[in-house]
Amino acid sequence: MEQFDGPPRQVERPTVEELQDSIRRVSGTDVTITTMSSGTRWIGTARQATTYRAGRVLLAGDAAHVYAPVGGQALNVGIGDPANLGRKLAAVVCGWVGEDILDTYSTERHPVAARLLQNTRAQIALMRPDPQTRALWEKFSDLMDLGEAHRYVGDVLAGMDVRYDLGDDHRFVGTLCPDMKLTLERSDPDVVTAVTRSADLLREGRELLLDLVDRAEGRGAAAAWT
Numbered sequence: 518m519e520q521f522d523g524p525p526r527q528v529e530r531p532t533v534e535e536l537q538d539s540i541r542r543v544s545g546t547d548v549t550i551t552t553m554s555s556g557t558r559w560i561g562t563a564r565q566a567t568t569y570r571a572g573r574v575l576l577a578g579d580a581a582h583v584y585a586p587v588g589g590q591a592l593n594v595g596i597g598d599p600a601n602l603g604r605k606l607a608a609v610v611c612g613w614v615g616e617d618i619l620d621t622y623s624t625e626r627h628p629v630a631a632r633l634l635q636n637t638r639a640q641i642a643l644m645r646p647d648p649q650t651r652a653l654w655e656k657f658s659d660l661m662d663l664g665e666a667h668r669y670v671g672d673v674l675a676g677m678d679v680r681y682d683l684g685d686d687h688r689f690v691g692t693l694c695p696d697m698k699l700t701l702e703r704s705d706p707d708v709v710t711a712v713t714r715s716a717d718l719l720r721e722g723r724e725l726l727l728d729l730v731d732r733a734e735g736r737g738a739a740a741a742w743t
Contacts, residue, residue: 575622578599585641629676629679
């Protein structure tokens, strides 16, 4: 039940009576609530740390950014932070690379959270009950009937719009790998061809190279990491 008359005057769990009064006031319906299993309060807070690294201190998830909980989008971003940072920390600890690589964590992840911050602000704005916002909401709803707009918003909500700047303009470089259906061909004709998905190959949490065009130079470049 969204209300836009300022932040809550108290932080305790809302009571049944308070929730019931709010529903009646907003809906104009004489609703009666008999039980409530859970309740919480939230406001449209949107904050982000200016950097995710200060020496040996690294911020991730809710320590780095806070959003309104609409759509659960912050969960995707919160998981993406340690996914990006974890492999870099491991590489530093193992001595494969220098500590400078940890700076790329903030460089890559800070823009992702900044976009989400703006997105959640826009969502909260579209929830306002005034006539002007309602008109904007209806126009936005019409746009969602367009396939390209639908895919764009879906990718934003799912966190699939992320792209890191890795110095190459190819449209796939720096993007997240989709859950592709893969056919694993066998050289032995007596062995049944296997079909799997890219997500299944990532379950062990290890780096994965998919050589889809059989390029020897790609395998050669990755050989040292096997």
